[in-house]
Amino acid sequence: MIKTLTKITLAAAILLTANFQSNAIPQDKKVDPNSIYARIVGQPSMDAAIELFYKKVLADERLNYLFEDVNMKAQKRKQNEFLSAAFGGPKAWEGKDMRTAHKNLALNDTHFAAIAEHLQATLVKLKIDEKIIGEIITIAASTKDAVLNKPEKKAE
């Protein structure tokens, strides 16, 4: 009797473990200690930066008409998630790719330069380390062709 009970308990334990493993949530990727994400820990938070950035964007008449019908709470969350991923954070970006996200907006170089200007001014105002600001602007600039829906550059 005891033997049978032990067997049943063991079988149940094995089944439970197997089920737990198959339902396991995939592990977030490890954060590289040299990434921007790791290095901005202790600097003013992403939330503060995103708030200030969109305050500037919405006060700018070159840009604000584009956000008239946009849910800004969702936009701020998405931008936070996108940038956290781009800075080497543990969670992959699962939203739209930059070409798709902006393709119906008819954006031009002036829009892009204005966004980059507000991003830089935000980071300076929050006293983010100068070297990190340079790296963030480089990442933002790398999205330009996609955001403006310019033809993709062919690999040589």
Ligand code: HEM
């Ligand atoms: C540094 C370059 C940029 C980055 C990294 C960026 C990032 C993003 C992200 C992550 C989204 C959300 C995508 C989704 O729904 O999954 C988005 C949407 C949007 N972006 Fe940008 N963006 C950039 C440049 C611009 C520029 C230059 C403008 C012009 C004002 C702009 C205007 C918008 C608007 C209006 C939406 C909302 C679209 C909608 O919900 O219909 N973005 N962007």
